[in-house]
Amino acid sequence: YTVEFVKSTSSMALVSLRRCLGAVLKNGAAMVQTRSYSAASGYLKVTTENDIATIAMDKKPVNSLNLEFLTELSLTLEKLENEKCKGLILTSALPKIFSAGLDILEMYQPKEERLRQFWSTLQDVWLRLYGSPLVTIAAISGHSPAGGCLLSLSCDYRIMADNYTIGLNETKLGIVAPFWFVDTMHNVVGHRQTEMALQLGTMFSSQEALSIGLVDRVVGEGETVDAAKKEMSQWVKIPGYARQLSKMQLRKPTIDKLVARKEDDINYFATFITKDGVQKAMGMYLESLKKK
């Protein structure tokens, strides 16, 4: 069923990943073999050990973020908070990809109510992750464009596998990252790097990302989660309440900005994405995917 195939593979940032992911998309079987995780009912595989939770995103083939995925992620983050977990490692259960970002099918010929819920849930995920009382470490085990990059940037620390790419590449697809994506990157790499990266829609290699501070450490293939656990052990030693208050001193102004403009941001997104030109461009892109 072609539409279903498109539905499962399309993703806002996929276009820029085509070359990198060629092997993955062409060979689903190989992909499944490489995965060491067993099939899960939901999109997230959550394991907890000594108050440290690991969320492995597991929505084939590229962890594209649709409404159901975001809802599950938001609820899981809330649950971990309530369970007084101390740390969270966010990673992917799929090979070569962390997350390909927002699911383009949520934005193509959308129904208004679902579209608004989709965006609102994305906001909720960010608010919860960026302001999380837990120590949050992204184990970026594969490519991480657009929304995948946002998830990474919202954590407290980023460890990336070598030879992948990461960045807010929305501009290259003809769309614009929302202001809170921009703010989140700004808080990590500063004004100049953000301005240039956003204008060009730059996808950085792991090493380039390290050199501008977009990630904090680069490790070998398959080593991100172990490295994250080791790093986590240092962070959870710090008195939690003081650490959380310190974190919020730095992040609260950025969080407050979205909270104050949540509705405006939804309206802006819904208006922008349903413009004729934007819809036509997405239609042509999806058409090109079907032909493959």
Added chain:
Amino acid sequence: YTVEFVKSTSSMALVSLRRCLGAVLKNGAAMVQTRSYSAASGYLKVTTENDIATIAMDKKPVNSLNLEFLTELSLTLEKLENEKCKGLILTSALPKIFSAGLDILEMYQPKEERLRQFWSTLQDVWLRLYGSPLVTIAAISGHSPAGGCLLSLSCDYRIMADNYTIGLNETKLGIVAPFWFVDTMHNVVGHRQTEMALQLGTMFSSQEALSIGLVDRVVGEGETVDAAKKEMSQWVKIPGYARQLSKMQLRKPTIDKLVARKEDDINYFATFITKDGVQKAMGMYLESLKKK
């Protein structure tokens, strides 16, 4: 005609350039020979090729920014926007100098109306250049102090020839860079570097400028424009509308700040510059120039 000579050579930032420019100023003939451009009626030589415009500043001897120059630059920037040009390369037609900055004669014993128009036009140039929908690349082919540095910093990308100097050196002349000069530098090199550079009035060598991110690339003498064209070809591939919106997300707050304070800023400048002490200092400086 001494006064005319002074008029043509004086410039706010010239003092710090005296040593570097010694050869240029002493030998006008050599300077003309080096220039490959023919005489132009205006102060700007504008050429356009494949939607990429090049503005070569051509006001001998040091591209000092007086009211007429700034008016021509403002109108040219407006015209290129209206012509739907995609890119702009800003460079100098003169050897060894990009621009020496504001013309000190606009500020010495000024008539109030012209003084206010001068400053207002400088604001307009900055607002138009910093917020330009075009991709803007500075090909910094020579020294670039004060106002010359501001023009460079307002572009999207900076390529500088080796062995020159660049910086906001106003402090060294006993004056103070206006807040929007400061904001523009802040957005490129951050708070700490801006604070130190502004306090000390630092002129950075090309290599130093590269190391703190004040320029993005350093190339050999005479290679800035070619390098700018090559860089430009990457930028104009990006979907223009999305790129412009992304740029404005980063720059609009800084632009809005001046727009809101335009009149206050003119009043402040007019009051500061006409103070007895400041006028006396400028008088003595001009006197010292005449004696040469």
Added chain:
Amino acid sequence: YTVEFVKSTSSMALVSLRRCLGAVLKNGAAMVQTRSYSAASGYLKVTTENDIATIAMDKKPVNSLNLEFLTELSLTLEKLENEKCKGLILTSALPKIFSAGLDILEMYQPKEERLRQFWSTLQDVWLRLYGSPLVTIAAISGHSPAGGCLLSLSCDYRIMADNYTIGLNETKLGIVAPFWFVDTMHNVVGHRQTEMALQLGTMFSSQEALSIGLVDRVVGEGETVDAAKKEMSQWVKIPGYARQLSKMQLRKPTIDKLVARKEDDINYFATFITKDGVQKAMGMYLESLKKK
């Protein structure tokens, strides 16, 4: 007299310095021999030479900041301003320590009036130092945690002796640096480094501090003051009025923020520090010191 001993050695940030300072604290005699300064009536030794003042902090054993020390520092800073001094070098007269930060005894079982005066005086010291019209250079001759780090960061330039440590390590002690500590660090090393350093309470080695821009230069043991004098000679050449105005353009927003919230900040501190949990933790810490 045990309590007096505790009083003289306790300091908010001391805990993290225990290993580094072991030798110092165990051997008061050795410490005195190393000091080349003679006994002073106050806590500060102030010398002035060619309009450059040097304040050597001299409150044994670790220059902990209590109300009397802060009052003397505030008055001294005011006096140097009134005397039209051009430059200030802030250093320590004690070996191996710049300042260990706020005196914990000011915060343990405090009388409300003194507690509020203590905090208000700390605010005054920072407002005066951060906004000082003088060129201010920190000659960081030893460890510089918490409040010691704040004093350093409030200067215009930082020269640190090798093989010591510096940082805002409040989080490690279970408390939280006030917002203006955070702002001051933010203005030096940017958002990302501040966020990480504050969350972890990181104490940076001299070389690490240099690599992230927390200090500007690292020199050998005993060379900080000479290096500061040499650096100072460059800064005082700059026209003073223009330099001061430039400095204030960068620092005034941060200063205005505390001025506007001075009372709120005192109330917040007084409420936070007198909480049962915080008091108990301090009590246990002081108890552990007495037993040594």
